[in-house]
Amino acid sequence: MLNSLPVLLGQSQSGNAVLVTFLIYIVAVFVIAGLSNKLLQNRNFLSEYFLGSRGLGVWAFALTLAATSSSGGSFMGFPSKIYSHGWVLALWIGSYMVVPICVMGLLGKRINQVARTSGAITIPDVLRDRFNNVTFGLISVALIIFFMTFNLVAQFKAGSEILRTLLGPIDAFNSMVDSMPSWFSSLTSVSADYLFCLVVFGIAVIVYTTYGGFHAVVWTDVMQGIVMVVGVIIMLPLAINQATSVIGEKDSQKTGMALVTAEMAEMLPPRFGEATLSLATIATEDFAIPPGTWIWSKDEAGDKLRLFKTRKRYVIPQGTSDVTEAEVLEIVSPDDIQRAEDLLVSIQHKSTPRLSGLIVTAPQTKKYVSGADEPGAFVTAPGPHRENPDGFLPLSLAISFFFMWAISGSGQPSNMVRLMAFKDTVTLRRSIFTVALYYSAIYFPLVIIFCCARVLIPGMESEPDRIMPQIAVVLTENIGMGWLAGLLIAAPFAAVMSTVDSFLLMISSALVRDIYQRNLNPEATEAKIKKLSYIFTLVVGFGALLGAMNPPEFLQDIIVYTGSGLAAAFLAPVVYALYWPRANHQGCIAAMLGGFGTHLAMYCVGFLNGDGFTPYRLLGSDPIIVGLVASFVTGFIVTIKSPPPADSIVKKYFYKKVEG
Amino acid sequence: MGTDGEQVVPESSQTAVQYELDPTFVNSRREAIVIFFCWFVAMCWAVPYCYFNGYNIADPAEIPTTFGIPSWIIWGIGAPWLAADLFTTWFCFCFMKDDELGIAGDEEHLQENQGGEE
Numbered sequence: 035m036l037n038s039l040p041v042l043l044g045q046s047q048s049g050n051a052v053l054v055t056f057l058i059y060i061v062a063v064f065v066i067a068g069l070s071n072k073l074l075q076n077r078n079f080l081s082e083y084f085l086g087s088r089g090l091g092v093w094a095f096a097l098t099l100a101a102t103s104s105s106g107g108s109f110m111g112f113p114s115k116i117y118s119h120g121w122v123l124a125l126w127i128g129s130y131m132v133v134p135i136c137v138m139g140l141l142g143k144r145i146n147q148v149a150r151t152s153g154a155i156t157i158p159d160v161l162r163d164r165f166n167n168v169t170f171g172l173i174s175v176a177l178i179i180f181f182m183t184f185n186l187v188a189q190f191k192a193g194s195e196i197l198r199t200l201l202g203p204i205d206a207f208n209s210m211v212d213s214m215p216s217w218f219s220s221l222t223s224v225s226a227d228y229l230f231c232l233v234v235f236g237i238a239v240i241v242y243t244t245y246g247g248f249h250a251v252v253w254t255d256v257m258q259g260i261v262m263v264v265g266v267i268i269m270l271p272l273a274i275n276q277a278t279s280v281i282g283e284k285d286s287q288k289t290g291m292a293l294v295t296a297e298m299a300e301m302l303p304p305r306f307g308e309a310t311l312s313l314a315t316i317a318t319e320d321f322a323i324p325p326g327t328w329i330w331s332k333d334e335a336g337d338k339l340r341l342f343k344t345r346k347r348y349v350i351p352q353g354t355s356d357v358t359e360a361e362v363l364e365i366v367s368p369d370d371i372q373r374a375e376d377l378l379v380s381i382q383h384k385s386t387p388r389l390s391g392l393i394v395t396a397p398q399t400k401k402y403v404s405g406a407d408e409p410g411a412f413v414t415a416p417g418p419h420r421e422n423p424d425g426f427l428p429l430s431l432a433i434s435f436f437f438m439w440a441i442s443g444s445g446q447p448s449n450m451v452r453l454m455a456f457k458d459t460v461t462l463r464r465s466i467f468t469v470a471l472y473y474s475a476i477y478f479p480l481v482i483i484f485c486c487a488r489v490l491i492p493g494m495e496s497e498p499d500r501i502m503p504q505i506a507v508v509l510t511e512n513i514g515m516g517w518l519a520g521l522l523i524a525a526p527f528a529a530v531m532s533t534v535d536s537f538l539l540m541i542s543s544a545l546v547r548d549i550y551q552r553n554l555n556p557e558a559t560e561a562k563i564k565k566l567s568y569i570f571t572l573v574v575g576f577g578a579l580l581g582a583m584n585p586p587e588f589l590q591d592i593i594v595y596t597g598s599g600l601a602a603a604f605l606a607p608v609v610y611a612l613y614w615p616r617a618n619h620q621g622c623i624a625a626m627l628g629g630f631g632t633h634l635a636m637y638c639v640g641f642l643n644g645d646g647f648t649p650y651r652l653l654g655s656d657p658i659i660v661g662l663v664a665s666f667v668t669g670f671i672v673t674i675k676s677p678p679p680a681d682s683i684v685k686k687y688f689y690k691k692v693e694g
Numbered sequence: 695m696g697t698d699g700e701q702v703v704p705e706s707s708q709t710a711v712q713y714e715l716d717p718t719f720v721n722s723r724r725e726a727i728v729i730f731f732c733w734f735v736a737m738c739w740a741v742p743y744c745y746f747n748g749y750n751i752a753d754p755a756e757i758p759t760t761f762g763i764p765s766w767i768i769w770g771i772g773a774p775w776l777a778a779d780l781f782t783t784w785f786c787f788c789f790m791k792d793d794e795l796g797i798a799g800d801e802e803h804l805q806e807n808q809g810g811e812e
Contacts, residue, residue, distance in 0.1 A: 129733075
């Protein structure tokens with residue numbers, strides 16, 4: 035039988051591979067930044083630094099857009115959701131079948147043309163020039179800075195968490211963290227390893243983005259995009275092969291993925307709760323219990339064994355024998371329990387997080403609210419859920435996500451900026467095709483891979499965000515190629531880095547171009563603009579890094595809020611600006627503020643209802659849908675009730691002179 | 695001057711300069727409508743199909759599979775995904791027009807030396 039239980043990441047071969055890959059990766063990023071900086075010479079600085087001189091070809095344009103859209107969520111959050119909820123994630127991500135053509139095709143050609151006509155470098159530039167209205171430009175700058183700043187802090191934290199997940203179990207990394215001076219860890223209330231990863235991640239991304247500008251971001255995106263797709267292509271056959279090997283002896287009638295699906299159909303969701311972890315004797319020294327430790331315990335009747343797994347690190351202090359209210363997870367699927375026991379026995383010689391002499395007493399675990407005790411929850415919709423009685427993906431949310439990915443993606447300013455940078459329409463056509471193939475090669479295979487992971491690694495609901503690095507280690511070690519884990523694990527790190535660098539440059543461009551050059555000092559020399567661009571990018575980057583040192587709560591919710599909020603605010607005004615000659619600045623400002631305000635109102639109502647950062651869902655829909663409808667309707671009504679735009683503007687952007 | 699018409703529009707009788715709708719705008723608008731329709735069809739296929747075949751299954755333990763994957767996923771997501779890729783291919787290489795995007799002021803000096811980069 036294959037070794038598929040969570041072994042500790044970072045032992046020997048895999049740990050070294052991760053570290054070496056990470057170092058090679060960082061070096062490559064800096065080399066790219068250096069080469070990009072050379073391109074800044076002899077070109078218009080602003081256009082080159084923030085827009086790559088509008089010269090992106092197929093590979094650069096396609097992969098930078100694909101990589102920027104695939105944030106860390108694609109390789110950490112998405113796998114975690116697949117593992118936790120099963121096949122229904124294929125429906126959750128289903129609209130990615132049309133995301134490339136929507137995100138690039140709906141606005142691409144036209145926004146590129148309008149940006150060239152007006153000489154715009156940023157999205158606020160486009161809106162300001164299209165309507166010849168300074169106020170509109172400033173409102174859009176304010177919204178971009180508002181949303182992006184929160185998002186940037188959240189992404190910095192995500193980057194640090196990913197790096198900590200990847201490097202955490204490596205001895206060399208822990209030694210480095212331990213050797214940090216005491217003042218270093220006193221900078222923040224969070225752990226020293228988080229802070230160390232934040233500083234490493236932050237400085238790397240700030241320096242290469244500042245030094246290389248847009249081209250550095252684009253070419254690192256290309257490298258990161260290649261890493262992502264190669265990782266998925268390698269993992270897919272390994273996952274199917276190894277999962278079917280693990281369960282192959284059970285059912286000779288089925289083969290391949292049919293075996294995996296049949297096994298998943300019998301699985302039951304685990305139970306979460308608290309318990310007391312006890313030693314048989316008083317601890318003579320502090321007794322550490324790592325996260326993910328497996329513990330067998332007899333039930334109250336004493337005739338049946340129950341299998342638990344710890345979710346956090348706990349320490350039984352010297353002179354005591356237990357720790358109370360420890361968060362645990364109980365595996366209840368008979369097959370999962372059997373497989374876990376078989377594998378624990380088969381890999382006893384390895385350093386697995388299983389401690390002898392430890393027992394669980396007084397466990398208080400709760401079933402999932404939806405899908406508990408129902409075989410088949412992982413192969414049908416809406417999927418199991420711990421708290422929502424309607425399941426993971428009720429119909430209203432399935433519809434919302436079809437809006438969310440395809441339509442909301444079209445309204446992201448970070449994507450719009452890239453649409454202003456491709457060279458010509460041939461590039462656009464080929465890039466849409468390339469990204470369609472790219473997403474097809476990534477997202478559907480990811481669903482298959484992490485459904486296989488349910489079979490290969492039981493009990494990872496205890497630390498679902500670690501499933502990606504964990505599966506990489508298991509798959510490669512099972513074929514005796516642990517070094518390959520380094521490449522696979524680089525994918526999520528690459529994904530979050532490519533998102534952070536784009537956001538960093540967007541905020542910087544809003545400050546330098548949209549506020550300073552266009553409002554405060556239009557006559558600024560190129561040397562001054564250059565200096566300010568470097569300074570602002572550095573300042574914004576380090577500001578976000580400082581913010582992430584003491585990150586606020588609800589960061590994942592903030593990422594969701596800012597992503598959908600930007601779409602609610604920007605999509606309608608940009609669509610009207612590009613495609614409706616009658617559109618005027620009054621209508622588009624109303625559309626922007628209407629979308630922003632309505633979307634924000636959904637969150638405020640949710641907060642006032644006592645749901646924290648969970649928004650109010652009107653008719654069960656995500657706030658993005660309500661925000662977009664409000665934005666388009668408000669914009670339309672205000673436009674037709676206000677005077678038409680000047681003839682000169684309409685002619686400039688919608689008409690061309692006829693010869694003769 | 696009308697803002698939605700597509701007819702040739704005289705600017706004034708004195709200059710006799712005439713305008714017509716920019717073909718890049720016209721083509722972009724036509725393509726955007728087709729893309730929006732594509733998204734709508736994809737949603738109308740995927741969500742209802744999955745709802746009627748993947749939700750509230752009577753005997754989920756014996757769920758039918760195709761290629762080893764639950765059939766409601768294959769026909770509700772996999773097949774339309776393939777269809778969407780085929781549509782995208784047709785759209786990119788047969789339907790979408792190559793249009794003139796113009797030259798921005800900041801790139802004029804680059805035109806002599808290069809035609810962009812791959």
